Amino acid sequence: MARRLTATEKGKGILIETDQPLIKRIKAPRLDNEALIREHSRTLIGQTTNNQEQRIWSLIQSLPRKWSIQGRVEGVDIGNDCFQFKFEKEEDLQKVLDNRPYHFNYWMVLLQRWEPVISATFLSQIPFWIEIKGLPLHYWHDLMVCNIGDELGTREKHELTSRTARVRVAIDGLKPLVKETIIEFDSGEEARITLEYKRLENHCSFCQRLSHLSSHCPTRREAESITKRLGSEYRRMRYPNTTKKNPHIRVAKSKRQS
Template sequence: MADLKGKGICYESDDEPIQLTDQNDSHTIRDFQRSLIGKVLNPKKQNVVKLLQHMPTEWKLQDCIKANDLGNGKFLFNFETEDLQYVLQQGPFHYNFCMFVLVRWEPIVHDDYPWIIPFWVGITGIPLHLWTSKNLKKIGSKLGHVGEDKIKESEGRMCIDVDTRKPFIFSKKILSPGGDEVTIQIKYELLFKHCTFCGMLSHELSHCTKKEQGSSNQMERAYVFSRVQLPIGASARQPLLREQKPHDRYEQRESKYHHNVDLHSSKRILEVNGYRRTVYARHDDSSDWYAGKQVGKERS
């Protein structure tokens, strides 16, 4: 009665997790033996409710599947028959051109579960004399878990269980026994939208935070360099101003459109066949020197 009236309730904060029991749960596990559990990888582009409505129709099994939204981007497909094996063979899966995970349900407790997608992966660039099943498996182990009897040596392909929580790798350097370094290319079959900058499936390039951070860092470095440039003193500018002549139209045009021409230009006197020739040269962005027009001629 004390609990019903609220007198036995403890209002103190308690961060300890609640311990659950697994007694007499064999019937629960048995109920999910014909279930597939899935998770969307790009929540901004994938609506779980619409996915649950679309995929059974895509597989032509809408009358044999009961779908449940589990929240947090996860969902469950319950099959009345053994058609779940047929569905699993259709993978890897995508909806709205973005990938999603779909595996056979297991009693795994983890916030990220499920996270594995089996991909057939093609490798190119391996030297022919090193093209062996052993080397393919060694390469595949750096990408994920290589399934047993899932290597096709003649085609350079293998089936790999890839962890979708990590960036996908599309190229890798390998070393030959002689110490020579070669870059191989990795192609994931039926891979749809992903970030081409960081390799994650959870977003596309336009939403990549790592790319934005890289751009801001580059802008910050450029700003730092602009701040440390030493300004040219007034004493250095005065000689240039004194040497200007009214008829120096070319130099006037340069100073009109390039207010900082004094930072990059210099005056040169060339002597040709007894004539003294004043020429201005400026250093442009392409690091090539070019001569200005003749702005004055006087006999030496």
């Protein structure tokens, strides 16, 4: 009679190691980091929106040439498609912030003042001047323009003249741009408003994100795939007796063999 195998010999109870990386949690010590906070108080943190088209070191060399500042500035690649600029003078840093948004190689750049916070959403704000088009003339009012800005993001300021209504808003650059909005009035009426972003460079005209063109849009490809699948299912339901190669050629039913 053959010997029975043990559980170990059968492989039961053996823990199989996986290739998943081990993530270890480390408790940070209490630190007096006031000196480090002061050291980085005149620092801007930036991030590219398209890492395939924007090379960090080229950006670090090119961007300061657009600023016309007086003091020194030092740029460093800090990884994860991010970079930092440390300024010698506060007025130079503020001048750069006031003249945002910036772009490099025809793609937008996220640029914010450094803050001593740890947040996955910290580096996301990008300010735009947004021109409001289609607003009814009898609602051409400062309060109306400010209300639109507040709904889009963090409103910084606005301008309203007899010809132009625009608002400067810091929006989340990691989310799709809002190009249209419907204003609902107390009268029950509605108006479709168009929003035009000034100094906006390459972006996706389909999903309105800053990170790619419509030709590389995953949302567009998914939508086209769904539309194609639904179209095929509709044709099969509408023309059940057609060939696969040519849906307009009907297949004759064969006579039953005697």
